[in-house]
Amino acid sequence: xxxxxxxxxxxxxxxxxxxxxxxxxxxxxxxxxxxxxxxxxxxxxxxxxxxxxxxxxxxxxxxxxxxxxxxxxxxxxxxxxxxxxxxxxxxxxxxxxxxxxxxxxxxxxxxxxxxxxxxxxxxxxxxxxxxxxxxxxxxxxxxxxxxxxxxxxxxxxxxxxxxxxxxxxxxxxxxxxxxxxxxxxxxxxxxxxxxxxxxxxxxxxxxxxxxxxxxxxxxxxxxxxxxxxxxxxxxxxxxxxxxxxxxxxxxxxxxxxxxxxxxxxxxxxxxxxxxxxxxxxxxxxxxxxxxxxxxxxxxxxxxxx
Numbered sequence: 395x396x397x398x399x400x401x402x403x404x405x406x407x408x409x410x411x412x413x414x415x416x417x418x419x420x421x422x423x424x425x426x427x428x429x430x431x432x433x434x435x436x437x438x439x440x441x442x443x444x445x446x447x448x449x450x451x452x453x454x455x456x457x458x459x460x461x462x463x464x465x466x467x468x469x470x471x472x473x474x475x476x477x478x479x480x481x482x483x484x485x486x487x488x489x490x491x492x493x494x495x496x497x498x499x500x501x502x503x504x505x506x507x508x509x510x511x512x513x514x515x516x517x518x519x520x521x522x523x524x525x526x527x528x529x530x531x532x533x534x535x536x537x538x539x540x541x542x543x544x545x546x547x548x549x550x551x552x553x554x555x556x557x558x559x560x561x562x563x564x565x566x567x568x569x570x571x572x573x574x575x576x577x578x579x580x581x582x583x584x585x586x587x588x589x590x591x592x593x594x595x596x597x598x599x600x601x602x603x604x605x606x607x608x609x610x611x612x613x614x615x616x617x618x619x620x621x622x623x624x625x626x627x628x629x630x631x632x633x634x635x636x637x638x639x640x641x642x643x644x645x646x647x648x649x650x651x652x653x654x655x656x657x658x659x660x661x662x663x664x665x666x667x668x669x670x671x672x673x674x675x676x677x678x679x680x681x682x683x684x685x686x687x688x689x690x691x692x693x694x695x696x697x698x699x
Contacts (some may be wrong), residue, residue: 413444414444414445414446415442415443415444415445416443416444416445416447416448417435417438417441417442417443418441418442421445422476423476427473427476430476431469431472431473433465433466433469434453434454434457434461434466434469434470434473437454437457437458437459437461437466438456438457438458439456439457439458440456443456453470453473453474453477454470454563460563460565460566461563461564467563467564470563471560474556474559474560475556496524496527496587496640497644497647498522498523498524498526498527499511499512499513499514499515499521499522500512500521500522500523501523501524514526514527514531515590515593515594516531516532516533516589516590516593517531517532517533525553525554525555527586527587527590528555528583528586528587529552529553529554529555529557529558530553531586533586533589533602533605534586535551537582537585537586537605537606537609538552538579538582540606541578541579541582541606541609544610544696545575545578545696546695547565558579562575562576562579574696575696577613578609578613578696580636581609581612581613581636582609582613584636584639584640585605585608585609585612586605587640587643588639588643589602589605591643591646591647595647595650595662596662596663597659597662597663642666643666645666646661646664646666649661649664650662
């Protein structure tokens with residue numbers, strides 16, 4: 395068997411992805427991603443990055459320069475499509491790299507929960523799945539259009555995360571500014587989801603007119619306390635904060651559903667944001683703050699931060 399490379403004919407079971415190299419191990423298909431997407435591998439700044447590290451950020455986040463058109467753009471599209479079906483698991487939890495895990499009405503009905511309607515509570519016109527509530531609903535489109543105007547970008551009509559990601563990957567701005575912009579979109583989606591929940595469960599839901607102002611304020615607070623942008627864990631921090639916020643919202647929603655009649659009104663009017671804010675900043679405050687951001691610049695021209 396001289397010259398036979400046994401390992402090259404084996405597929406790894408990746409588990410939580412911490413011990414599997416994204417580009418160099420055979421874990422997706424019958425060859426390495428380095429061989430399947432050579433142009434993408436050439437752009438990668440961390441050739442030995444693990445699957446776990448790669449899955450918590452956009453595929454091109456660790457590239458040394460933006461992806462160009464032609465073959466590079468096509469390989470990026472194909473790679474992103476390949477990653478849509480990837481699942482990572484551990485002994486404690488299981489999460490999927492498909493952004494369709496929110497308890498929307500369509501998802502709840504799919505899971506066997508009895509609801510009066512699957513219609514979106516914000517527009518009352520279409521079924522509420524994750525793509526509708528965050529992209530296709532009139533409110534979501536208005537918010538995302540305003541975010542693009544704020545950042546001096548051309549708005550496009552996205553219908554899913556895949557559409558948005560392809561647009562986001564094609565933007566020619568600096569790595570630092572692009573990281574900021576991604577954070578703003580995450581805050582915008584979270585804010586839409588919060589408004590949606592409060593529309594359902596709160597007797598006095600917040601007005602939509604202040605939604606964009608809240609997005610500007612919340613995103614500034616996070617970016618002002620962000621990690622240095624040459625540290626890849628900044629993305630983990632951003633997603634960590636967003637997941638904490640979504641989890642707290644879901645916990646608040648369950649508390650309302652299971653509250654006793656005499657506790658229901660108190661549960662509905664509970665303000666969860668102060669505790670979420672404190673827990674998030676507990677971690678962030680130990681990291682170096684960015685002194686280059688100031689409020690006036692953030693409101694008027696965030697893309698030159």
